[in-house]
Amino acid sequence: MENDKIVIGITHGDINGISYEVILKTLADARVLDNIIPVIYGSPKVAAFYRKQLDIQGVNLNVINAVEELNPKRINIINCADDDIKVEIGRSTPEAGKAAFNALERATADLQTGSLQAIVTAPINKKNIQSDAFHFPGHTEYLEEKFGTGTPAVMLLVNDVMRVAVVTGHIPVNDVAKSLSVEKIVEKLQALNISLKQDFSIVRPRIAVLGLNPHAGDEGVIGNEEQNIIIPALKEAQEKGVVCVGPYPADGFFGAGQFSKFDAVLAMYHDQGLIPFKAISMDSGVNYTAGLSVVRTSPAHGTAYDLAGKNQALEDSFRQAVYMAYDIYKSREINREIARNPLKVEPKFEKSNNKVE
């Protein structure tokens, strides 16, 4: 079934964090190669260092110069770092930032030409990667500039029990309320709705929307963003065909397990979504950037400098990111196929309300 495999680029992220540990531990399980052809954008030298330092068995790397040379049965690696690159475990260094950026540039170029079908990005350090060429708060914004589709990119966190997206991301709490608008929430809901259909093959997604304020504002007693922004946005999105309900008080929503009744939850700000997501299932989260023309996933954790080099990092999140990239790519493929060959509608159904959305 070689033809069913997809080529996934893996960018090495920050070489001084836990990225090589989770990449190598994931690829050490040979079953991963049943479904994917991995191409690491990194440094064979750094990989060898960590493989030895962490005593990881069963990973034999095939060093190649370009993606066209890949061996479909092996773990391929393209060197994106200087030959004299130095690992400094647990430290943020300029050369680590440069190597992280080079890997990202090279992988996205191969994604653009179609040589890669998806990428999984290991965590970067958001400070040392900054340069004239990389001036983004993170991967998401960088990728949105290259692969945006008109609808906004949505950071979607996915684990076994829930999918959570946020309207506002890495901004101060003091800016959250003034950053909300009907338009922004409607756009996010539409992008989320499309993603749930094409990326997760959910025919008719149900989305829960959280309130902004404590108790979702208690009918205007504690803040008025629910009345003035969120409820009108819900109505407009519903009119545009999005099945969405809310606004829910965030504390009770997660406490009562209501997330299990929905395909996704839209939170208003970072911690409102990420606190419950991590509290309920820390080690198994995947960060998926919905709304791009390409497929990109990453683990929900960061560089974790404090854990680096100790052989204590869990690769679960990274492994799930790899499999999710595969699943999403396949889901998109199937949905494109369906769109090309729609079922012929029998005459007796023609006047029904069943629309192909």
Next chain:
Amino acid sequence: MENDKIVIGITHGDINGISYEVILKTLADARVLDNIIPVIYGSPKVAAFYRKQLDIQGVNLNVINAVEELNPKRINIINCADDDIKVEIGRSTPEAGKAAFNALERATADLQTGSLQAIVTAPINKKNIQSDAFHFPGHTEYLEEKFGTGTPAVMLLVNDVMRVAVVTGHIPVNDVAKSLSVEKIVEKLQALNISLKQDFSIVRPRIAVLGLNPHAGDEGVIGNEEQNIIIPALKEAQEKGVVCVGPYPADGFFGAGQFSKFDAVLAMYHDQGLIPFKAISMDSGVNYTAGLSVVRTSPAHGTAYDLAGKNQALEDSFRQAVYMAYDIYKSREINREIARNPLKVEPKFEKSNNKVE
């Protein structure tokens, strides 16, 4: 051991919610009477209605006119409602608000004279209880006016795994950042510290403090309240003898289970504390008002109109509130005793750093 029992007043809250259900189910277990003498401030008529409607066995009420008439071996009830009071299950009515307020007034009067040793308040509806006499956002502020001690009252949520307090309460998210100040955080930390010692008998409490912004501000990249307010407050509180650490990024803090290393967590705003508290342990939370001269607890849930009259409410939270009121009263008693009879310090220790705080 009749002398070890304490008299606890139970206010009936909103008669159209789940309050009678959780009160009666709690008191139906006769073991509660081993430790406490309950006096319900409510309505014998409404109690009889729910006892029949929900088919609750084993609760025989002793109707009395005043707390002085209580029978220490029985469940006592004082009528605080009109004789023609009508239950309208699941609805907010003005007469329910009036009955809730009357019960509260009567119970706090008995608390003031020392006839009650503690109170447990069933949930009220924060809208229908409002009047010229009750113009507070909730129980906490009402009780703070009557029983304040100079230090601010602190809403402390307690369950089996954590204690969480919040700096700001029922205010819009847009007002949170501007409501924070070094002084306010220091005051809350001091009040919390005193409560952990005297109410929970923790000799040297350790308190974790959360940041305000995503990633606790990422060293000033995402908001500056950590640098300008929270970190200076931590330093000042530490100088005043409070053992406190932070600021922690809230999502990772709860996700990694770090709360288990601390005696309490101070969150900056309502949802930051209540989302993880409820997500991790919804049914077993108790709301304790620290910093009052008297002991008051309540269940962490609200009136739950949607569950009322269906025999589906869990009494766990209410039962724990009753036992916690008992435990806190006893802890205070012991600590007063210790303060009255401090251990004589042997000369050789006199110059050590061991201070009685």
